[in-house]
Amino acid sequence: MRSFFQNLPVRALLPAAAAFLFSSCDLLEFSPNDHRAPESERDLTEKNLTRLLQNPLPAGDTLRFVFTGDSQRFYDDAEDLVKSVNQQPGIQFMLVSGDISDFGFAREMRWVNDDLRKLKVPYLTVVGNHDLVGNGRKAYEAIFGPRNYSFVYGDTKFIFTDTNGREYNFDRTAPDMTWVNKELADRTARRHVIISHVPPQDEDFDPALRDEYAGALREDTRLLFELNGHRHAFGISQPFEDGVTYINSSSFESRQYVILTVWGDKEFRLKQVTF
Amino acid sequence: MGVVSPAPVSRVDPGNRRPWYRPSHVVLQTGGGLGMVAGGAGFTLKDRLELDVLVGYVPEKHAGSALSLASAKLLYSPWTLPIKDKWSVKPLTVGGYISYTHGTINDEKPNQYPKGYYWFSTDTRIGPVLGSRLSYALPPTASGYARNLSAYYELGTNDLYIVSYAQNRKSLSPADILVLSLGLKLDI
Numbered sequence A: 001m002r003s004f005f006q007n008l009p010v011r012a013l014l015p016a017a018a019a020f021l022f023s024s025c026d027l028l029e030f031s032p033n034d035h036r037a038p039e040s041e042r043d044l045t046e047k048n049l050t051r052l053l054q055n056p057l058p059a060g061d062t063l064r065f066v067f068t069g070d071s072q073r074f075y076d077d078a079e080d081l082v083k084s085v086n087q088q089p090g091i092q093f094m095l096v097s098g099d100i101s102d103f104g105f106a107r108e109m110r111w112v113n114d115d116l117r118k119l120k121v122p123y124l125t126v127v128g129n130h131d132l133v134g135n136g137r138k139a140y141e142a143i144f145g146p147r148n149y150s151f152v153y154g155d156t157k158f159i160f161t162d163t164n165g166r167e168y169n170f171d172r173t174a175p176d177m178t179w180v181n182k183e184l185a186d187r188t189a190r191r192h193v194i195i196s197h198v199p200p201q202d203e204d205f206d207p208a209l210r211d212e213y214a215g216a217l218r219e220d221t222r223l224l225f226e227l228n229g230h231r232h233a234f235g236i237s238q239p240f241e242d243g244v245t246y247i248n249s250s251s252f253e254s255r256q257y258v259i260l261t262v263w264g265d266k267e268f269r270l271k272q273v274t275f
Numbered sequence B: 001m002g003v004v005s006p007a008p009v010s011r012v013d014p015g016n017r018r019p020w021y022r023p024s025h026v027v028l029q030t031g032g033g034l035g036m037v038a039g040g041a042g043f044t045l046k047d048r049l050e051l052d053v054l055v056g057y058v059p060e061k062h063a064g065s066a067l068s069l070a071s072a073k074l075l076y077s078p079w080t081l082p083i084k085d086k087w088s089v090k091p092l093t094v095g096g097y098i099s100y101t102h103g104t105i106n107d108e109k110p111n112q113y114p115k116g117y118y119w120f121s122t123d124t125r126i127g128p129v130l131g132s133r134l135s136y137a138l139p140p141t142a143s144g145y146a147r148n149l150s151a152y153y154e155l156g157t158n159d160l161y162i163v164s165y166a167q168n169r170k171s172l173s174p175a176d177i178l179v180l181s182l183g184l185k186l187d188i
Helices: A002-006 A010-027 A042-055 A075-085 A106-116 A136-143 A179-185 A210-220 B159-166
Strands: A063-068 A094-097 A121-124 A147-153 A154-161 A191-195 A221-230 A235-237 A246-248 A254-261 A268-275 B027-031 B037-046 B049-058 B066-076 B085-103 B124-138 B147-156 B179-187
Touching: A042 A121, A075 A136, A094 A268, A094 B027, A106 A136, A106 B159, A121 A154, A154 A179, A154 B085, A179 A191, B027 B049, B085 B147, B124 B159, B124 B179
Parallel strands: A063 A094, A094 A121, A154 A191, A191 A221, A221 A246
Antiparallel strands: A063 A254, A147 A154, A235 A246, A254 A268, B027 B037, B027 B179, B037 B049, B049 B066, B066 B085, B085 B124, B124 B147, B147 B179
16 A cells, blocks of 8 residues: 555645545536535625624714725735725725626636625625626525615615616516515615616616616605616716716726715715725 | 456557547546536547547536536547556646537527627637546457546636636636546446
8 A cells, every 4th residue: 555655646646636625516616607605605695784784873873885896807906905995994884886707607706705705894796797697697696695685774775686688688677677666665764775787878778677767766755876887987977867866886997996975865975095 | 367468558559449430438527617417428539639528417506507518628648657457547637628508597699799798608618627547457348449447537727717817816826716527437
């Protein structure tokens, strides 16, 4: 047996055997679309929400959060973003406006989480069009959670909705207007914030639902603003000239983000940060 | 041994070579991005050069939809070293694969996207592999071909993981993009 292990060719097999023992689950990938992951890297939306709600925001207190988006394939920038955000005082969480991945792979979503889990605050995501490529929608659901969800933090209800109509070949299912209308009609919170990836004025938004979506937002008297990503550039405007403010996030590689501070009924301040 | 002694392992007798287009072995493997289970046949193109053609399967619960994968792997193994008795090893196999995945959920309907909307293919992957193989010599086949049962591993990756790593060498490590195949080959 001793001579067997002293044999050079056999020794060549040992590193592989060791690699297999240490991380066989991750290494033994069945397909890039394989979305198996350890329990600690699944249902991240729920885990981050649990963390957020452990530090509840008393009614009337000022809300402050970081808004960014489009982390896709910008892992080195993600590391620097985390360092910068961790130096911001008084923020309660970070929002990422979709395109967590580039190719819709769970492995990419987990790479992003490897960086963002080092944030001192929880982070929450909305699904982007790149997260829906291939089998991405199931990978996103496994790693993060539902494509439509909401929560109330302090005085504000945050509504996350999938507006990536092109990924469903404009079949009028995204955004899910029945769900969006129900969420907006809820009057328990003082104000509403809606977050989606593709903005309604974009050509990747389902054209059959554009007016209905913009109209629903216009009629919600509690709506503070709509937050989007997709365009990889910061912007704030009222594209429909109807009093509804749309804010588009910077992407990770543009090395900027914004801090939004919210108080009163609809007061907010926006600060751009470069890192 | 009998009249026919086991031929030197994995060395096909030059005088007794089958044409390249006749399968020389069957393959069964797991992982490597080519299926939870993948099986198929392989061809010996030249003495050290093989082409394995596999069909793989991933059940819905692991990938969101049931996937069928067709793949072809070209493998070059420069050395075969005897260990003892009937055992031998190929310490190095290098190669590459191409795979096609059928059954993804969002499978790009005609006119769904403007031309060039996504620069990458969602269903065709290519990638390098590197591995080793341990073989045990079984009695030769009836027609006199050497016959080995081999176990192998291959470490590989794919085009999209390579692009991800190449642009993020601070945040990602080569280990992050590796995938492993484990498999068996039987000469026929």
